[in-house]
Each structure stands twice: as structure tokens, then as C-alpha cells.
Amino acid sequence: MAHVSFENIDKIYPGGTQAIFDFNLAIADGERVALVGPSGCGKSTLLRLLAGLEIATRGVLSINGQTVNHLSPQQRNVAMVFQDYALYPHMTVRRNLEFPLKMRDLARAEIERQVHWVTGLLSLSGLLDRLPRQLSGGQRQRVAMGRALVRQPAVFLMDEPLSNLDARLRVQIRSEISELLERASATALYVTHDQAEAMTLGQRVAVLDQGRLRQTAPPQELYERPANTFVAGFIGNPPMNLLPAMLIVTSEDQLRLRLGEQSLPLALSASTAALWRQWLGTPLSVGIRPEHLRMAAEKDEGLRAMVQDAEYLGHETLLYLRIDGLALPAPVVVMRLPGIRIFHKGDMLRLFLSPAHLHLFDAAGLALDHGITGHDARY
Numbered sequence: 218m219a220h221v222s223f224e225n226i227d228k229i230y231p232g233g234t235q236a237i238f239d240f241n242l243a244i245a246d247g248e249r250v251a252l253v254g255p256s257g258c259g260k261s262t263l264l265r266l267l268a269g270l271e272i273a274t275r276g277v278l279s280i281n282g283q284t285v286n287h288l289s290p291q292q293r294n295v296a297m298v299f300q301d302y303a304l305y306p307h308m309t310v311r312r313n314l315e316f317p318l319k320m321r322d323l324a325r326a327e328i329e330r331q332v333h334w335v336t337g338l339l340s341l342s343g344l345l346d347r348l349p350r351q352l353s354g355g356q357r358q359r360v361a362m363g364r365a366l367v368r369q370p371a372v373f374l375m376d377e378p379l380s381n382l383d384a385r386l387r388v389q390i391r392s393e394i395s396e397l398l399e400r401a402s403a404t405a406l407y408v409t410h411d412q413a414e415a416m417t418l419g420q421r422v423a424v425l426d427q428g429r430l431r432q433t434a435p436p437q438e439l440y441e442r443p444a445n446t447f448v449a450g451f452i453g454n455p456p457m458n459l460l461p462a463m464l465i466v467t468s469e470d471q472l473r474l475r476l477g478e479q480s481l482p483l484a485l486s487a488s489t490a491a492l493w494r495q496w497l498g499t500p501l502s503v504g505i506r507p508e509h510l511r512m513a514a515e516k517d518e519g520l521r522a523m524v525q526d527a528e529y530l531g532h533e534t535l536l537y538l539r540i541d542g543l544a545l546p547a548p549v550v551v552m553r554l555p556g557i558r559i560f561h562k563g564d565m566l567r568l569f570l571s572p573a574h575l576h577l578f579d580a581a582g583l584a585l586d587h588g589i590t591g592h593d594a595r596y
């Protein structure tokens with residue numbers, strides 16, 4: 218297996234579209250990195266650069282310390298798995314699996330050993346004599362994975378390999394792929410636009426936006442400490458609520474959070490209050506995840522909000538709310554409640570925003586502080 222690095226990579230396509238801007242990422246030997254971002258952000262471009270199907274305009278790409286910028290795809294020893302499985306339709310599963318090995322002129326016994334290994338690993342034994350059209354989508358995807366695996370590539374590249382599958386199968390194959398890559402100790406770069414897929418498959422997740430890397434971190438860190446409003450608003454389903462806000466002080470010198478025409482007291486420790494005071498009066502975005510919004514208790518001052526809509530999902534209810542007195546166009550705020558809770562459009566609520574779960578971002582969208590893992594976890 219291998220380690221991979223992208224250093225200061227730019228990609229400008231003929232015609233002038235710059236798809237990638239100064240991209241840096243190091244993937245350790247045996248590490249699985251998921252690259253996620255909206256359609257058109259440059260994910261496939263990065264994968265194709267590593268595969269050798271495109272050439273970087275600037276920067277250094279290396280595999281195992283060797284610069285590969287100008288090596289052919291064959292010389293790089295990478296295996297790509299695409300969303301269209303690219304199996305040979307007239308060949309049985311067995312022959313599809315053998316094909317890359319025959320191309321390498323391996324001895325018959327070795328070919329059989331490899332096919333046996335991958336057949337066991339992917340539970341394909343009952344399918345070896347079938348043609349691709351006699352397989353389900355999930356089975357075809359497993360064969361495509363198998364064909365990549367028998368090549369024993371230095372690096373696995375996967376471009377939305379699950380996007381042709383239905384939702385249930387996606388979840389099943391997703392965990393199979395994850396286990397498989399782990400068992401094979403494979404170095405892998407996995408591209409998807411689906412944040413849930415990225416979060417379950419990647420040991421680290423790299424979030425890309427308009428050709429720029431916004432954050433690379435393990436899934437939990439990405440969720441708990443998003444580096445900017447793009448990541449906060451992309452990761453999570455529904456993602457983090459982001460609201461325009463400002464820190465203010467009362468005439469008694471109490472710190473409050475102002476959202477439009479409303480304001481809330483902030484019960485902060487002295488050290489956090491001292492930290493947050495440096496941003497007094499500056500326009501901020503305040504972020505809070507849907508599961509961290511609470512109904513205010515009697516004693517709390519709450520934020521007045523009106524129910525716009527409710528989604529009853531069985532195990533939880535998602536409430537779509539509008540905060541009173543926010544400048545238009547005001548964002549819809551999503552609140553997640555366990556179980557089924559019946560609400561009607563127009564119901565008025567009071568929301569409690571625990572400072573422990575508030576994320577502060579500056580006007581440029583960069584994170585200033587994360588309550589949740591910050592100083593005030595006792596709230």
C-alpha cells in the first residue's frame with residue numbers, strides 16, 4: 218500500500234475554468250479519506266488528477282514519495298471504482314475478476330489464488346458463473362470492487378461508487394466497503410456528494426467547496442468543530458442552523474446575544490465571557506445544531522419563534538421555525554425533537570439556546586469559538 222500527497226495543486230482546464238485552487242492533502246498509508254462537497258466543487262477533478270487522467274497545472278502529486286505528475290495511469294498503480302461498474306458484460310463474474318490478473322501475465326495458480334481470496338472477502342462464491350446482467354446492482358458493485366482489489370493497487374480511488382444504488386442498498390454496501398477497505402488496509406480516496414456517506418466511510422473527511430479545501434478532519438471533529446460556516450452548513454442532516462447575531466452588553470454589563478429584535482442572556486463562565494467580549498458589537502453568525510435547540514423552561518428567557526412546518530419521522534420530529542424579528546430574508550431554523558410531537562403551523566414557541574452548544578463565526582464565516590467542546594461544557 219502507499220501514502221499519497223497533494224501539494225499546492227491547481228487545475229485549470231483548457232478554456233480557463235479553474236477547478237482546483239491550491240489544494241493540499243496528505244493521505245497516510247492505509248488511510249481512508251472521503252472527499253465531499255456539492256456537485257461541481259472539483260471532487261472528480263482531484264480523483265482524476267491522482268489517477269493520471271488529468272495533469273495538474275501547478276503543484277506536486279506524489280505516491281510513496283515519488284512524484285507522479287507525469288506518470289501514466291498504468292505506472293501509478295491506482296485502481297478506480299466508478300458509479301457505472303464498468304464490468305465486461307459478456308464475461309462471467311469469474312472472468313471479470315481474472316481479467317486484470319491475466320493482463321499482468323500471472324501464473325494460473327496465482328490467478329486462482331487471488332480470485333479465491335477476493336471471492337471469499339466479498340461473498341461472491343455463488344455468483345462466479347453469472348454474467349453481469351444476471352446480478353443485482355449491489356452484487357455488480359461488489360464485483361467491480363473485487364476487480365479493483367485483485368489488482369492490489371497502491372491506492373483505491375472511488376468516484377461515487379454507490380450513487381446508482383437504492384437507499385437501502387447504499388447503506389448496506391457502504392458498510393461493506395468500509396469493512397473491506399479496512400480489512401485490506403487499503404489507502405483510499407473516496408469521493409461523494411453525500412455527507413452521510415463521507416462521514417461513515419472516511420477516517421478523515423476533506424470538505425471541498427468551489428475548488429477550495431475548507432476543512433480536513435475526522436468525522437466527529439468536523440461535526441463538533443466546523444472550521445467555517447460552509448462546513449457547518451454542509452455536514453449534518455439537517456445541517457447546523459446559522460443565524461446573523463451580535464454580542465451586546467446591558468447597562469448592568471451583562472453579556473447578551475442579539476438576534477434581530479430579540480436578545481438572550483448568556484450564562485457564561487468568567488473566562489468564556491472574557492473571551493467572547495472581544496467580539497462585542499461585531500456582526501457574527503451564530504450556529505446551533507437542530508438537536509441542541511430546546512424549548513425554553515418557564516424560568517428561561519426564550520427566543521420567540523413560530524412553527525412553519527413539522528415533519529414527523531417517527532423516531533423524531535423536525536420543526537421548521539421562523540425566529541421573530543430577524544431581518545428578512547430570515548433563515549428557517551430547524552429543531553429536532555425525539556419521538557412524535559404534534560405542532561401546527563402558526564404555533565408560537567420559546568427557544569432556549571444553550572451557550573455550551575453555540576458556535577460563533579466571524580463575518581467572513583470563519584469559526585471563532587465552539588461552545589460544545591469549549592470551556593463551558595457544564596451548561
Ligand code: ADP
Nearest residue numbers: 230232234236255256257258259260261262263
Ligand atoms: P465534482 O466532481 O465535484 O462534481 P468536477 O471535478 O467534475 O466536480 O468539476 C469541477 C469544475 O470543473 C466544474 O466547474 C466543471 O464544470 C469543470 N470541469 C470538469 N471537467 C472539465 C473539463 N474536462 N473541461 C472543462 N471544465 C471541466
